[in-house]
Amino acid sequence: MTQVLKKCSLSDKLCIVWQQQYEIIIIPTFLVGIFLIILGVILWLFLRGKRTQQQSPGLQGIAPVPPSRSPNGEAGGHGGSVFVPLKVTSVESLLQTxxxxxxxxxxxxxxxSEVLEQIYNGSCGAIYRTKMYTEDPAKSKSIVLKTLKEPARLHEIQDFLGRIQFYQYLGKHQNLVQxxxxxxxxxxxxxVLEDVAQGDLLGFLWTCRRDVMTMDGLLYDLTEKQVYHIGKQVLLALEFLQDKHLLHGDVAARNILIQCDLTAKLCGxxxxxxxxxxGAIAxxxxxxxxxxxxxxLLLRPSGIRGDxxxxxxxxxxxxxxxxxxxPEVPPTSILQHLQRGxxxxKPSSCTHTxxxxxxxxxxxREDKRPSLTELRSRLETAARTADDRAVLQVPELVIPELYAAVAGISIESLSYSCSVL
Known part of the structure; x- marks a missing residue:
């Protein structure tokens, strides 16, 4: 076009028309190109956001877990002292290691025992209740058997072995599942894990709502004093974890197992x-x-005060x-609810203490909450004068599906599967 214009005289009207056509074509084309690029970027950002929402279960009342701090304020994690190193190329060599x-x-x-009672079937493997025999058949005991699905990949086996070693690292405590x-x-x-026959505390609490005094010869009533008794045992378990610079991260009734004598065992x-x-949570x-x-909720590092x-x-x-x-707040609105102070x-059945x-x-503020030791001391003081006769009563029975929706959890989590690591 430039060469053609050079051959024209300034008074040549046809050349002027060509020059104007050149400007009319190039400038709009340039603007359209910029528009398409911006539109493509916006569309890519929109699709990435939608994909993130679909992958994150936060909309159902569940949030990803942020990094954690150890009780002394440092970042959580202590290397991998109980983690089986993945330096092998086959299952056989990994098991030998x-x-x-x-x-x-x-x-x-x-x-x-070869007789297995399946109590849960998870994505990683089934969980059974069975018996473990000793040399004295009269001393056989019920146990929970967690299995790893087959065929398992190398990293799945590594993780399974690492969790067993983590239990070994923890050692024994009367208020932790053994x-x-x-x-x-x-x-x-x-x-192989100990079997806590009564199951999780949440299911036990729901059973206490039933209008019966006993079931299978066991008392299913709960008093304020017994609430303090169970709470103290949970605090003892958390103190044990704190001494090992560990956080639990999900303290809830569904993650506590209860025995017939109301001994509580923290799990999950x-x-x-x-x-x-x-050093971080997946x-x-x-x-x-x-x-x-x-x-x-703000995705900040959390310490023991979060527990x-x-x-x-x-x-x-x-x-x-x-x-x-x-119960009146949708799960996804809980942060805004708390931000408003x-x-x-106070529940009707709850004392002022x-x-x-x-x-x-x-x-x-985290630093305004009591420490585990302070909280346990206050619980013990309150338990001395707590009512041990008046039974806590709630007339309505629980519909698990409705509970899951209001609580913002999956119906599958309301299972005995919480008793395993």
């Missing part, structure tokens, strides 16, 4: 395992929003016999 570390935990497979042993010399892999230690072995790990402290906030929710669960927290109202304990756990 871990044989020495788990030698004291091995249970001969012939000691396990590891009885394992079968890992070959596939299928088994994790998957978050503690991940922080301890990897991005796929999620926790129901309504049990999280504000700093967790204390959740303990206050646990007290509410117990005194209401398993009611979902914040609102907390749960217990509600005061709850409120102390729900202080917005």
């Amino acid at each position: 871990s044989t020495h570390a788990l030698a004291q935990l091995q249970v001969p497979r012939e000691q396990l 590891l009885e042993g394992c079968c890992t010399e070959g596939e299928p892999l088994y994790m 230690l998957g978050l503690a395992y991940e922080v301890h072995t990897q 991005s796929t790990r999620t926790v129901p929003l309504k049990w999280l402290a504000p700093e967790r 204390i906030w959740s303990f206050g929710i646990l007290l509410y669960e117990m005194v209401t016999l398993g009611a979902p927290p914040y 609102k907390i749960m109202k 217990m509600y005061s304990l709850m409120k102390s756990c729900w202080r917005w």
